[in-house]
Amino acid sequence: MSEKERLTRRDFMSIAMWAIGGVIGAAFGIPAVAYIIGPAARKQEDQGWIRLGAASKVELGSPTLFKSKIEKQTGWITNEEELSVYVLTENGRNFTAMSNICTHLGCRVRWIADQEQFFCPCHNAAFAKNGDVVSGPPPRPLDQYQVKEEDGQLFVLGG
Amino acid sequence: MITKIANWFDERVGWKAVWETIFLRKIPKVNWLYTLGSATLFTAVNQAVTGILLTIYYVPTPDHAYDSVQYITTQIPMGWLIRGLHHWGASAMVILTVLHMLRVILLGAYKYPREVTWFTGVFLLLVVVGFGFTGYLLPWDQKAYWGSSVGTRIAGSTPVVGDWILRVMRGGPDLSAITLVRFFGVHVWVLPASLILLLGIHMYLVIKIGISAVPKREEE
Numbered sequence: 001m002s003e004k005e006r007l008t009r010r011d012f013m014s015i016a017m018w019a020i021g022g023v024i025g026a027a028f029g030i031p032a033v034a035y036i037i038g039p040a041a042r043k044q045e046d047q048g049w050i051r052l053g054a055a056s057k058v059e060l061g062s063p064t065l066f067k068s069k070i071e072k073q074t075g076w077i078t079n080e081e082e083l084s085v086y087v088l089t090e091n092g093r094n095f096t097a098m099s100n101i102c103t104h105l106g107c108r109v110r111w112i113a114d115q116e117q118f119f120c121p122c123h124n125a126a127f128a129k130n131g132d133v134v135s136g137p138p139p140r141p142l143d144q145y146q147v148k149e150e151d152g153q154l155f156v157l158g159g
Numbered sequence: 160m161i162t163k164i165a166n167w168f169d170e171r172v173g174w175k176a177v178w179e180t181i182f183l184r185k186i187p188k189v190n191w192l193y194t195l196g197s198a199t200l201f202t203a204v205n206q207a208v209t210g211i212l213l214t215i216y217y218v219p220t221p222d223h224a225y226d227s228v229q230y231i232t233t234q235i236p237m238g239w240l241i242r243g244l245h246h247w248g249a250s251a252m253v254i255l256t257v258l259h260m261l262r263v264i265l266l267g268a269y270k271y272p273r274e275v276t277w278f279t280g281v282f283l284l285l286v287v288v289g290f291g292f293t294g295y296l297l298p299w300d301q302k303a304y305w306g307s308s309v310g311t312r313i314a315g316s317t318p319v320v321g322d323w324i325l326r327v328m329r330g331g332p333d334l335s336a337i338t339l340v341r342f343f344g345v346h347v348w349v350l351p352a353s354l355i356l357l358l359g360i361h362m363y364l365v366i367k368i369g370i371s372a373v374p375k376r377e378e379e
Contacts, residue, residue: 028208031236031237031240031241032208032212032237032241034236034237035212035215035235035238035241036212036215038234038236038238039235075216075227075230075234076223076226076227076229076230076234077223077226
């Protein structure tokens with residue numbers, strides 16, 4: 001290092017090599033990340049209002065299970081899936097629609113009529129009639145759907 | 160700081176000597192034709208990276224292969240780019256491999272003491288062609304199907320053992336699901352393993368022996 005630090009030809013080539021290598025690395029790396037996280041970043045398509053069935057089928061004061069078929073697009077495959085919803089009404093006019101998916105780790109809960117509780121077999125969780133947690137590990141009550149009644153038919157808003 | 164970390168590692172793993180042997184080795188004064196091997200290596204890395212990415216979505220069965228490829232191309236962000244790089248990179252790799260081979264032949268680089276490097280290179284060429292042949296079927300479109308149908312039939316025209324070769328390649332008399340999966344298995348497991356092994360020997364020898372110089376007229 002005599003006067004200033006002179007950039008030798010060798011140093012210049014070395015820097016240029018690293019720079020070009022970096023550009024090539026980024027040209028692969030950035031698209032690769034977009035490519036991998038693509039499906040995860042995709043917004044779930046809206047299912048719209050899903051018809052459950054006749055509102056008259058709901059027993060007063062007892063959660064009634066409705067099953068409807070929905071079409072789900074996963075990747076390039078369109079699947080028909082079953083959506084299970086428990087509907088509860090105390091007066092025949094106001095309805096609550098609850099998902100049968102346990103809020104703990106996603107197992108399916110079922111209504112045990114003589115115990116007046118929803119029961120999840122995976123980790124012995126119990127939910128009350130209105131979906132509140134009675135015992136077990138779930139962090140929150142059963143998820144609810146937006147529900148409406150039209151011409152005696154029940155609909156939930158799927159998403 | 161960086162120098163300190165680098166030295167800490169070097170003291171324990173000795174990477175600097177390895178680095179110098181591979182990247183800072185002395186080479187004779189040569190011309191640009193001598194970069195064809197490195198260019199081929201670059202396309203090989205490109206094929207490996209993009210190929211691994213493609214397997215994240217690609218499904219090698221007749222009912223999903225075409226749709227999954229279309230999904231990659233049209234739905235996945237940058238999917239068109241990844242597939243395009245793999246598609247065009249394949250052609251580039253075959254062309255560069257052949258050009259590299261021509262340079263080695265025409266400039267006499269295959270001679271003593273580099274015969275073994277040449278032998279591994281011959282097998283590497285076969286591996287590259289094998290990659291091209293098996294990869295061609297995987298998109299499972301009309302071109303792929305009939306291309307591989309014709310390709311396996313050409314192999315089947317071998318005297319005496321031809322029919323047997325055709326059946327082994329197709330996994331039966333017809334081009335079927337079995338053909339697709341075995342082409343896929345060969346394309347992503349058998350050939351890459353062979354490539355890594357052969358390329359390892361090839362590169363070891365290139366570094367160990369050093370590259371050949373441009374041939375000169377004998378001076379009397």
